[in-house]
Amino acid sequence: MFSRILIANRGEIAVRIIRACREMGIGTVAVYSEADRDALHVQLADASYCIGRAPASESYLDEKQIIRAALVSGAQAIHPGYGFLSENAHFARECRRNGICFIGPDPDLMESLSDKAILKEKAAKAGLTVIPGTLSLAGPDEARESGRRLGYPLMLKACAGGGGRGIRKVADEEALLAAWPEAEAEALAAFGDGSLYLEKCIYPARHIELQILADEQGDVLVLGERDCSVQRRNQKLIEETPSPAVSPRQRERLVSLGAQAAKKLHYTGAGTMEFLMDTDGRFWFMEMNVRLQVEHTVTEMLTGVDIVKWQIRIAAGIPLSITQKNIRPDGNAIECRINASGCGTLGTLHVPGGPDVRFDTALVEGSQVSPFYDSLLGKLAVRALTREEALRKMRAALSELVIEGIPCNIREQMRILEDETFTSGAYDLTFIPERDAEQSRKI
16 A cells, blocks of 8 residues: 555645545645645645646646656655546656556556547447547548538537536537637647547437446446536536436446446546436446546445545555445435635635535635636535435535635525426436526526
């Protein structure tokens, strides 16, 4: 097992990883930008190193500075969290070249799976039904020809994408050509890779994902599915598990297919397979995130499996000690993402408590929200025996959560939880766009 791990990230996920390491008796090293000098993850780590200026391109995406900090600090491994360098095969190789373990899949596997277009070919061979689409496109001209062949509407997506970045829904050729430079620039800024591809748009649909853990010995564990259909502009707002739309029979089939595909892909570590479930109940494989997901929390709440700790154990060569038969999700779990809607300095912070209530955050009084990074302030998650009880518990927790000084979306989350479409479980990816349109008409 590692004695010291560097966390190449910031915010709530850096704090989450540090806490897991502490419980495992592992020392931690934080890296931070000048803007994060007083951040909680810096205070909690055993050692910390400033790696550059506020823009992510000059700090959290600076591979050389991060590896230098790991070498100087004596860290044996680097945990990338999510976002930033978490799906960067070049960075993973540089870690290995410098004798540092990258906590994630093998760099060669990561490279092939991180390209969403190539991954779909591999997934089809592994037995999954994939959404029709293209490989990486050379430019707008090739995209235009592919669009005519596939037929509209289409989704324009970043090959190295994740977190909703670099994605545009296009209804026709004119929209495709207009969206290309925006999606390309966004993908380049977020992932250092501006390559794009096209796929058919399956809409309306539900966004369903499978949480995977796989060890180096070839064993695969599927921790059930999450429903992530409450989204605005491809950014998830609420996740729940199990999905109210997936029947026990569908779930059993999906888990079996996911485990089979992960084995055929020779996957290792934590990962997430993402699907679109159409109105006929068919599951279309969309992509695989070869990293920890933001929404891993809600799965941990339901299953009791600490995904971060298992990431670390698997990277250290320790085999899974949990079998699929041990995974008996009991009840329902819901997670609300608490996002900032503007910059500010945190005044009063009150976090709700009680049985099966969890708030993952890096906020402390005096914390500042800057324009340089993601707007996520924290993730509020609850678990209960039934979905109805979980909804009541989440409403109670939201009503108790106080964040003063930073504008955020607590009230909006409460309104969603009180919406009849959501409470009935009959929502899909059209839910938020249609709700926003209705609100606009009222204004």
